[in-house]
Amino acid sequence: MSYPTTDDLNRWLQQAMLGLSGEVQQRIREELEDHYLSSLSHHQHEGESDMEARQNALIELGDAKDAQRAFHDAHGSKWQYLLAGILSMVIPLILAVTLLVEPEYLFREGPSMSSLVGIWYLLMFLPVVLPVLYVIYCGYGLLKYRFHLTLERWRIGLFVAGMLVFCLPDCLDGLWIIVTGHAFFTEPYMAGVLTVQQVVGFAGSFLISAGLLAMSYRIRHLPFSLYGMRVALIVSASIWGFSQVCMTLLNVFPDLAASTTQVFFLGVALPLMTFCVCLGWMFIKAAFMGQIPLPIPDIRRTDAVV
Amino acid sequence: MNIKGSLPLLILHVLSSQPHHGYEIAKQINLQSGGLLDFRGGTLYPTLHTLEQEGLIESYTQEENGRLRRYYQLREAGRTALLHEREEWSGFVRAVNQILEGGASI
Numbered sequence: 001m002s003y004p005t006t007d008d009l010n011r012w013l014q015q016a017m018l019g020l021s022g023e024v025q026q027r028i029r030e031e032l033e034d035h036y037l038s039s040l041s042h043h044q045h046e047g048e049s050d051m052e053a054r055q056n057a058l059i060e061l062g063d064a065k066d067a068q069r070a071f072h073d074a075h076g077s078k079w080q081y082l083l084a085g086i087l088s089m090v091i092p093l094i095l096a097v098t099l100l101v102e103p104e105y106l107f108r109e110g111p112s113m114s115s116l117v118g119i120w121y122l123l124m125f126l127p128v129v130l131p132v133l134y135v136i137y138c139g140y141g142l143l144k145y146r147f148h149l150t151l152e153r154w155r156i157g158l159f160v161a162g163m164l165v166f167c168l169p170d171c172l173d174g175l176w177i178i179v180t181g182h183a184f185f186t187e188p189y190m191a192g193v194l195t196v197q198q199v200v201g202f203a204g205s206f207l208i209s210a211g212l213l214a215m216s217y218r219i220r221h222l223p224f225s226l227y228g229m230r231v232a233l234i235v236s237a238s239i240w241g242f243s244q245v246c247m248t249l250l251n252v253f254p255d256l257a258a259s260t261t262q263v264f265f266l267g268v269a270l271p272l273m274t275f276c277v278c279l280g281w282m283f284i285k286a287a288f289m290g291q292i293p294l295p296i297p298d299i300r301r302t303d304a305v306v
Numbered sequence: 307m308n309i310k311g312s313l314p315l316l317i318l319h320v321l322s323s324q325p326h327h328g329y330e331i332a333k334q335i336n337l338q339s340g341g342l343l344d345f346r347g348g349t350l351y352p353t354l355h356t357l358e359q360e361g362l363i364e365s366y367t368q369e370e371n372g373r374l375r376r377y378y379q380l381r382e383a384g385r386t387a388l389l390h391e392r393e394e395w396s397g398f399v400r401a402v403n404q405i406l407e408g409g410a411s412i
Binding site for chain 1: 328333349352373374376
């Protein structure tokens with residue numbers, strides 16, 4: 001009969017912690033080693049031999065694969081954060097491609113449009129919305145674990161609702177093209193609809209900004225450590241608002257198109273890309289090094305606010 | 307016997323009297339259940355971490371005999387949750403008992 005050794009405990013821990021981020025692994029190792037040693041000491045006091053005590057202490061940890069699944073449910077895997085990091089960096093590129101491809105289709109097709117263009121309009125924001133939702137989900141998990149901060153659902157709900165409302169006009173436009181073969185604004189009796197489209201899009205942007213500000217307000221109650229993230233959220237909210245102003249200017253004063261486009265890229269695209277790269281870097285650090293590039297004191301013990 | 311769904315309630319109950327580290331929590335549950343409930347470390351710690359993330363409990367480290375130990379204690383939100391969970395559990399037990407005793411008269 002073979003008895004467990006320290007190597008067996010290490011193997012158990014390696015299996016249980018597989019795929020978790022470095023910081024989480026360190027904490028789990030400390031806690032479970034302590035649990036194992038307490039259990040070992042208890043069994044030795046009960047009069048068991050050293051080998052028996054080791055075996056029973058290891059049995060009391062349970063099945064390593066079950067533990068792995070449970071820890072993944074609790075903390076998320078490092079691959080999840082790595083994917084969120086990569087997506088954060090890629091999102092501005094996807095957005096840029098989405099916006100740049102759009103006019104190509106418009107000019108090629110003319111007033112009469114095929115179902116393909118309709119499908120394009122219907123789904124054009126999907127490659128952006130889905131990664132953004134995933135990044136929000138991962139960011140929420142990270143905030144909960146690292147900062148012990150629970151954001152109320154309505155704050156995130158506001159942002160998500162804003163994204164959906166923002167995409168709604170283009171989705172409806174896509175459906176309209178699929179059904180009728182024409183865009184809203186090319187229909188003679190739909191003169192006012194474009195304005196409605198803009199208003200709905202603007203309402204979506206307003207909700208997105210409100211959601212970002214609501215999240216930043218929640219973070220306000222924590223110590224200085226999260227100041228950077230709060231600023232980032234406020235900056236993103238401003239960027240959204242600013243981008244809408246630019247878009248509206250483009251529609252109202254077409255002559256300004258060139259300069260406004262430049263302003264749009266300088267004022268919106270660059271800050272947005274910088275923010276996304278910072279966000280991506282934060283996720284990648286969380287996945288591999290267990291550190292986040294923000295000045296963080298240990299707030300878990302005394303300063304966390306519910 | 308190992309009913310995983312009851313673990314968060316039991317943890318909150320054990321911590322309602324005083325802070326404990328993980329091993330103590332497992333032992334208290336085992337002791338107070340007369341040896342019927344025996345939660346393994348691989349089940350206990352993920353649940354503790356989840357409760358901590360939900361803001362119901364909080365942890366801190368303390369050096370003890372040269373070892374750094376992580377203690378858990380109940381937060382105010384945890385006390386409220388404990389009352390709520392306890393009521394739910396009582397309702398659940400009453401309902402199951404009622405069925406086992408022949409069901410409610412219709």
